[in-house]
Amino acid sequence: MTSSERRASASLASIFALRMLGLFLVLPVFALEARKYPGGDDPALLGLAMGIYGLTQALLQLPLGMASDRFGRKRIIVLGLLVFAAGSFWAASATTLEALVWGRSLQGAGAISAAVSALLADLTRDEVRTKAMALVGASIGLMFAVSLVAAPVLNAWVGLAGLFALTGTLALVGVLVVWRAVPAEPAQQVHQQRQGLRDVFRHPGLLRLNFGVFVLHAVQLSMWMAVPALLVQAGLPKDMHWQVYLPAVGLSFILMGGLFALERRGHLGKLLRVAIALMALVQMGLLWQVQGAAGLWPMGLLVFVFFVGFNIMEASQPSLVTRMAPTQMRGAAMGVYNTLQSLGFFVGGGLGGLLVKSGGPHVLFLSTAAALLLWLAVVWGLALPERSAGAAKPA
Template identity: 65%
Template sequence: MTPTERRASASLAAVFASRMLGLFLVLPVFALEAARYPGGTDVALVGLAMGIYGLTQGLLQIPFGMASDRFGRKRIIVLGLVIFAAGSFVAAAADSLWMLMLGRALQGAGAVSAAVTALLADQTRDEVRTKAMALVGASIGLMFAVSLVAAPAGAARIGLAGLFAITGGLALGCIVIVAWWTPPAPAQHRNAPRGRLADVLNHGPLLRLDVGVFILYAVQLAMWVAVPAMLVQAGLAKDAHWKVYLPTVLASFLVMGFTLFPLERRGYLRAVFLVSIGIVLFVQVGFLAVAGQPGLVALTVLLFLFFCAFNVLEASQPSMASRIAPAHLRGTALGVYNTLQSLGLFAGGAVGGWLAKNVGIQGLFGVCAALMAVWLAVAWPMRAPRAAKTVEILADDAQAT
């Protein structure tokens, strides 16, 4: 990577990590701590308060992405972070479940994922973009692992309000990073003509990736409707689940680093992409097979395989979307991509819960396996995008020196 690419990758990964740490700190303890608020005994309202973040996030990803194409990435990112911070402080000050819900909705309204990803794509060449996206994905996964350990201890000391206050402070720190550390958008992207949403919706390869990210995140969240209970059934206490999650997540990062990047450089990105989809399909079939009598070793192996494949897909999909989309459509294209990602999370939670209740976890994993088979069929005709012969970022570095 060039100095500009390293600075962009590190700063924007820090933005993602700080923002996601704030969110992840809340999730493991939200349902338990929300019961302390007036109205918190209503399980349906607690679930709505948790999920409304994903709903507002999904609704606003496309507008924020389009706005970043028109008004500039950094301006829109800062605006979204301000909204996210405001929602965090509203939730911290909440004295009822309804006010907590309002804070969560405002947090989701700061939908900057598409703009941040588009800015990272603007500032990296095609041949190193997957590595940059993987750095972001790894930072998010690491924050998830950290939150599993830190959230219960933090909630015991400062409560849910304190965790939300930390979330707001992290968002303000992200504004500082974007304003003073992240490089500005390259001139050729600032001055490019602006496209239309219809151009993205009529783009076949982008739509294949959008279908894929919806299925991936729907399956991921649906899995977590059943996996914690299976771990308990296998003999692992709830407060010890991190002993499985943390090592499997960290080990999967190592596997990704030693497989994805070398194979991509050799021209095998499509093969790695399709194999990763196949591995997630295999994992769903594996969970289906052990659902009746889960063993801890089997569950650990299946989770390790899932995280290995998920991390590869998490890094390669947005990289491919940013490379397939024309530069003047990146914000809009990634807005659609992130919208489908958020809607996948929403659908996975809602439908996964319904399936687990009405057809059991075998039926849940059967549906997840079928969805992964559909994705494999949709993705099969895709070809890995070729690296563009771009020199603008190198020229910017030369001018800076």
């Protein structure tokens, strides 16, 4: 990478990191803390409050991505960060669960993932773009891991309202990063976006990756409708959950680094399948914990194994999208991918709450296991692009 490419990759990854850290900080404690609001005794409304962010993201990701083609990437990114900050401060001031739903929905309206990804593509050459996208994916996975460690401690100090206020502050820091650290963007050209979108929706490999990111984030969010309560059931107070998250997250990143050596040897397809299978096994393990007496050591092991699989997929899939999509389709491909990611957040929160309300945690974990097994079947024949020539080979 050139110095400009390193600067672009690091600064744009930091924007993703700041925004996603704020988003993820509320995740480990939301299901427990939001119950204290008026209306918090309704699991369905609770799930809606958690997942509504993903719905507004899904609705606005493509329009804002296309607007960045016409009006400039940086302007749209700054606008999105300001909207996200406004929603965060709204949620911080909420006194009812209904008001929290409105704040979360406004947070989601700051949909900048496609614009940030497109700007990163603008500022990097084809031969180094995969590395740049992998850095962004890894930063998101890292922020999710950090949030699971930091959230219980911060929640004990400032509460859920304080976490939302911190989220808004991080978004404002992201605005400064855009103007101060991100290199100047090149002149934009308006492409034939409708044709590009049709091509994206018809591309077999991209369809499989889009389905995968939807399932990944739906499972991720719905799990946390029940995991915090299981940890409490295992005897660990909610402000001590970091004692499980910290070693699980740290060890998963160490192991993930070793597993990615397999990718350089041409075993990426096998690695993806193993990661999905591990996450499916985790759901069955959580089901076992629900049906019996939840134990702290088994819960810690299950959280660790889930993070191994999650971090591998979170770092690999965005890179694969940029490698698989032809140059003229790359912006559209990332817009659709990010839309499905956001839709996964919404469905995971909303459906997770409904499943817990109607059937309990065991129905939730049976459903997440089934979704992951379906994903495994879909990804089994995925053709992966060669790093050099762009040709595809069976996974």
